[in-house]
Amino acid sequence: xxTPVRVRFAxxxxxxxxxxxxxxxxxxxxxxxxxxxxxxxxxxxxDQNRFVEGAEQYIxxxxxxxxxxxDEGPGKDGGYGPYKQSERKGRYRxxxxxxxxxxxxxxxxDTAETLEEARKTAExxxxxxxxxxxxxxxxxxxxxxxxxxxxxxxAAGADYVIRFKPExxxxxxxxxIRKNITIETALIDDKVLFKSDGMPTYHLANVVDDxxxxxxxxxRGEEWLPSMALHVLLYESFGWTAPKFAHLPLILKPTGKxxxxxxxxxxxxxxxxxxxxxxxxxxxxxSGYKEAGYLPEAVVNLLAFLGWNPGTEQExxxxxxxxxxxxxxxxxSAGAKFDPEKAKWFQQQWYVQQDxxxxxDAFAKAxxxxxxxxxxxxxxxxxxxxxxxxxxxxxxxxxLAGFFFIAPTSYDETxxxxxxxxxxxxxxxxxxxxxxxxxxxxxxxxxDAVKNWIKEKELGMGKVMMPLRLALVGSLMGPDxxxxxxxxxxxxxxxxxxxxxxxxx
Numbered sequence: 087x088x089t090p091v092r093v094r095f096a097x098x099x100x101x102x103x104x105x106x107x108x109x110x111x112x113x114x115x116x117x118x119x120x121x122x123x124x125x126x127x128x129x130x131x132x133d134q135n136r137f138v139e140g141a142e143q144y145i146x147x148x149x150x151x152x153x154x155x156x157d158e159g160p161g162k163d164g165g166y167g168p169y170k171q172s173e174r175k176g177r178y179r180x181x182x183x184x185x186x187x188x189x190x191x192x193x194x195x196d197t198a199e200t201l202e203e204a205r206k207t208a209e210x211x212x213x214x215x216x217x218x219x220x221x222x223x224x225x226x227x228x229x230x231x232x233x234x235x236x237x238x239x240x241a242a243g244a245d246y247v248i249r250f251k252p253e254x255x256x257x258x259x260x261x262x263i264r265k266n267i268t269i270e271t272a273l274i275d276d277k278v279l280f281k282s283d284g285m286p287t288y289h290l291a292n293v294v295d296d297x298x299x300x301x302x303x304x305x306r307g308e309e310w311l312p313s314m315a316l317h318v319l320l321y322e323s324f325g326w327t328a329p330k331f332a333h334l335p336l337i338l339k340p341t342g343k344x345x346x347x348x349x350x351x352x353x354x355x356x357x358x359x360x361x362x363x364x365x366x367x368x369x370x371x372x373s374g375y376k377e378a379g380y381l382p383e384a385v386v387n388l389l390a391f392l393g394w395n396p397g398t399e400q401e402x403x404x405x406x407x408x409x410x411x412x413x414x415x416x417x418x419s420a421g422a423k424f425d426p427e428k429a430k431w432f433q434q435q436w437y438v439q440q441d442x443x444x445x446x447d448a449f450a451k452a453x454x455x456x457x458x459x460x461x462x463x464x465x466x467x468x469x470x471x472x473x474x475x476x477x478x479x480x481x482x483x484x485x486l487a488g489f490f491f492i493a494p495t496s497y498d499e500t501x502x503x504x505x506x507x508x509x510x511x512x513x514x515x516x517x518x519x520x521x522x523x524x525x526x527x528x529x530x531x532x533x534d535a536v537k538n539w540i541k542e543k544e545l546g547m548g549k550v551m552m553p554l555r556l557a558l559v560g561s562l563m564g565p566d567x568x569x570x571x572x573x574x575x576x577x578x579x580x581x582x583x584x585x586x587x588x589x590x591x
Contacts, residue, residue, distance in 0.1 A: 089302050090123060090124070090300075090302065091117070091118055091121040091122070091123025091124070091302050091303065092118075092123055092124045092126065092299065092300050092301050092302050092303075093114040093117055093118050093123065093124070093125060093126065093301065093302070093303050093304075093305055094114070094125075094126040094127070094128050094296070094299065094301050094304075095107075095110060095111040095114050095115075095125070095126070095127055095128070095149075095156070096127075096128040096129075096130045096292070096295075096306075097111075097129070097130065097145055098129075098130045098131060098133065098136070099129055099131050099137055099138060099141035099142040099145065100133070100136040100137065100138055100141060101138050101141055101363070101365065102141070102144055102359045102361070102363035102372055102374075103141075103144060103145050103148045103359065103360060104346075104348075104358060104359060105337070105346075105357075105358055105359065105360060105375075105385075105389060106307060106336075106337045106345075106346065107307075108148060108149075108152060108360050108385075108389060109334070109337060109389040109392055109393070110305065110306060110307055110334060111149055111152075111154060112152065112154055112386060112389050112390060113305055113334060113393075113394070113412070113417070114305045115154040116390070116408055116409050116412035117303065117305060117412060117414065118157075119409040120409050120410070120412050120413075123302070124157045124158060124164065125154075125156050125157050125158075126156060126157065126158045126159055126164070126166070126169070126299060126301075127145070127146070127149070127156035127158070127159030127160065127169065128159065128169050128170075128171070128295060128299070129142055129145070129159075129160060129169060129170040129171065129172075130171050130288065130291065130292070131170055131171055131172045132171045132172065132175070132285050132286060132287070132288060132291050133288075134172070134285075138365070138366065138367070139366050140366055142160070142170075144361065144363060146159075146160070147361060148359075148360040148361055151360060151361060151376055151382055152360060152382050152385060152386055153382055153383075153386070153405055154386070154405075166298065166299040166300070171286075171291050171295065174291070174295065175284070175285055175286070177294070177298075178280065178285075178286035178290055178291055178294060179280060179284070179286075181290065181294050181324070182248045182279050182280040182286065182290060183248075184324070185248070185250070185279070185323055185324070186228070186248060188323065189251070190250065190251055190253075190323035191248050191249060191250050191251055191279060191323075192222075192227050192228045192229050192248070192249055192251055193227060193228040193236055193240065193246045193247075193248060193249075194225065194226070194227040194228075194246060194247050194248070194249045194276075194278075195226045195227060195231075195239060195244055195245070195246045196225050196226055196227070197245075200225070200226070201217075204217075204221075204225075216275045217249070217275050217276050218252075218272075218274065218275045218276050219251075219252075219254060219272060219276075222249075222251075222276055227249070229251075245282040246282060247278045247279075247280060247281055247282055248278070248279050248280035249276040249277065249278055249279065250276055250277045250278075250279050250289075250316070250319075250320065250323075251276060252271045252274045252276070252316070252319050253271060253319065253322075253323075254271055254272050255270075255271055256268060256269075256270055256271075257269050257270075257271050257315055257318065257319065259314060259315065259318055259331070260330075260331075261311075261314070261331050261332060261333055262303070262330055262331065262332035262414045263332050263333060263334070263335075263414060263417050263418075263419050264311070264333060264419050267314070269315045271315065271319065274315060274316060274319070277289055277316055289313065289316055289317065289320065290320070292317065293317050293320045293321060293324075296329060297321070297324070297326050301329045302329055302330065303329055303330045303331075303332060304317075304329045304330070304331050304332070305332045305334065305414075306332075306333060306334065307333065307334050307336070308333050308334060308335055308336050308421075309336070310333060311333045314331055314333070317331075332414050332417070334393055334417060335393040335417070335418055335419055335420055335421050335422050336421040336422070337392050337393070337421070337422055337424050338421040338422060338423045338424060339423070339424065340354065340423065340424055340425060340426060341423075342421075342423045346358060346424050348372060350424075351373075354426060355426075356378075356426040356429065357372075357373045357374050357375045357378050357380075358372075359372050359373070359374045359375070360374055360375050360376060360385065361374035361375070361376050361377065362374040362376070362377045378479075379433075379478075379479035379480055379481055380429070380433050380479075381433060381436045381437060381440075383404070383405070383436045384429070384432040384433040384435070384436040384437070385429075385432075386405060386408070387401075387402065387403055387408075387432045387435075387436065388428065388429050388432045390403065390408050390412075391422075391428075392422040392424065393417055393418050393422040394412070394416055394417045394418070395416055395418075396411045396416065397416055401432075401435075402432075402435055402436075430478055433478055433479070434477075434478045437474070437477060437478060437479070438474055438475050438477075440474075442467050442468075442470050442471045442474065443463075443467050445467075445470045445474055445480070445483075446463060446466045446467030446468075446469075446470045447463060447466075447467075448480045449466055449469075449470055449480055449483045449484075450463050450466045452480055452481070452483070452484065453466070453484070453491060456484070458491050458492065459491065460491055465573070468573055469487050469490045469573060470483065470487075472487070472565040472566075472569055472570075472573070473486040473487045473564075473565060486563075486564075487564075489558065489559045489560055489564070489570075490570070490573060490574070493578075493581075493582055493585070494557075494558075494559065494560025494582070494586075495560075496560065497556055497560050497561070497586065497589070497590065498556070498560060498561040498562070501552075501556050501561050501562045502556065502590060504552065504562070505548075505552035505553045505555075505556045505562065506553055506556065506590050506591075508591075509549075510549070510553050510590070510591070511587040511590065511591030513545065513549060513550060513553070514550075514553055514554070514557060514583050514586065514587050515583070515584065515587055516539075517536060517539070517550060517554060517583060518579075518580040518583040518584055518587075519580075520535055520536055520539045521535070521536065521571065521576050521579050521580050521583070522576055522577075522580050523535075524576060527572060527575070527576050528572055529566065529568040529569045529571070529572040530568070531572075532568045532571050532572055532576075532579075533568040536550065536554075536568070551567060553586070554567055554571075554583070555567045555570075556586065557582050557583045557585070557586035557587075558570050558571065558574065558579065558582050558583075
């Protein structure tokens with residue numbers, strides 16, 4: 087691309103960052119990196135009434151955890167700062183005044199009571215109140231007041247807002263995802279651009295900041311699509327070249343009906359936020375993917391496929407592979423249904439690709455938290471190598487491999503009925519002797535010794551293998567029984583066999 091690619095993720099610090107916001111950040115990041123561009127974080131905190139302490143840091147922490155850190159933003163000045171709108175507020179009034187001077191905006195002195203009365207009148211007539219070209223001349227504003235009266239009121243400190251006056255025309259626009267869009271600007275209301283408290287509204291600040299930061303592409307959620315016409319008109323009114331727009335599809339509930347919300351996660355038992363969050367005002371807790379045990383690679387891979395596909399059968403992508411494959415051309419316009427089970431699938435796929443030592447270290451910490459002795463980290467790592475492929479989270483490992491660390495004291499009743507009879511105790515005591523006498527205590531050595539003995543005794547495999555597993559594990563689950571025996575060691579294996587014989591015979 088001839089113009090340098092500069093994209094921004096511009097959340098409001100009003101609470102935890104929803105995974106829909108993370109998906110927006112991810113797509114901006116992928117697009118920027120694909121084209122050698124810059125990914126910017128801008129904090130849009132013009133609404134101070136909704137500001138939540140800690141939310142800004144949460145946003146930064148979430149992006150860092152997902153391994154999609156911003157290139158420019160708070161603490162990373164690239165020459166286009168400040169990157170918080172509250173720190174930029176001194177510059178917005180001049181832009182709003184410029185629009186008034188050119189006739190693209192006007193001062194409005196209407197009180198809240200006047201506007202509420204107008205709304206009630208419209209409702210009584212079964213109409214929707216909209217402040218625009220139809221009725222703007224019926225209100226107190228600089229279009230109906232003389233210039234001297236307008237300036238007199240401003241000088242006297244009267245409350246006022248600055249409203250936009252859209253040019254009436256058929257507006258032709260283009261969205262990189264939704265393609266050609268046409269709208270009649272007569273349908274647009276006269277949006278407030280500058281508020282009586284001296285702060286800009288989102289619409290003015292957004293357009294001014296994008297222009298000043300030289301944003302080339304605005305990639306944002308579908309919920310902002312209705313604002314696109316207003317923003318394009320603002321660019322035209324300022325005489326600026328608008329960035330290219332791309333509005334991402336909604337992330338839908340698992341049912342496919344409606345936008346995914348925290349309530350859906352609470353109801354169905356899955357997170358909708360990247361990290362844990364406790365609201366400082368209400369102390370309400372929201373669970374996050376990180377603390378639930380998900381890997382950032384899995385979450386990023388999942389989010390990438392919510393509204394985009396590579397056009398191939400490949401589903402597992404590293405972040406670098408996503409950068410290379412990503413294209414706005416392959417982003418859908420239709421909503422993307424969130425599937426909690428698919429999230430677990432991505433997690434499992436990435437979990438098994440981790441190095442055994444990394445998983446072993448995490449498992450060792452989990453065992454330590456349970457006050458369970460585990461010997462050495464090397465031993466834990468060897469255990470992990472046997473069971474990791476059946477795990478989705480580190481928490482699953484204890485269920486899959488807890489018997490390595492705690493000898494069974496009870497036995498699955500169904501398994502006992504299937505694997506143990508009156509002769510089993512005698513047979514298993516002999517197996518214990520074979521194990522103890524084995525000179526090669528590897529899995530293959532133990533396997534050869536026991537299987538040769540079975541062959542000599544002309545016993546069926548089931549008469550030995552199932553009760554052996556039951557004795558070592560407490561059930562008929564687990565990896566190869568001789569791998570288990572080798573890790574437990576000959577003495578512990580024999581001890582467990584003897585214990586099972588005493589309890590079950």
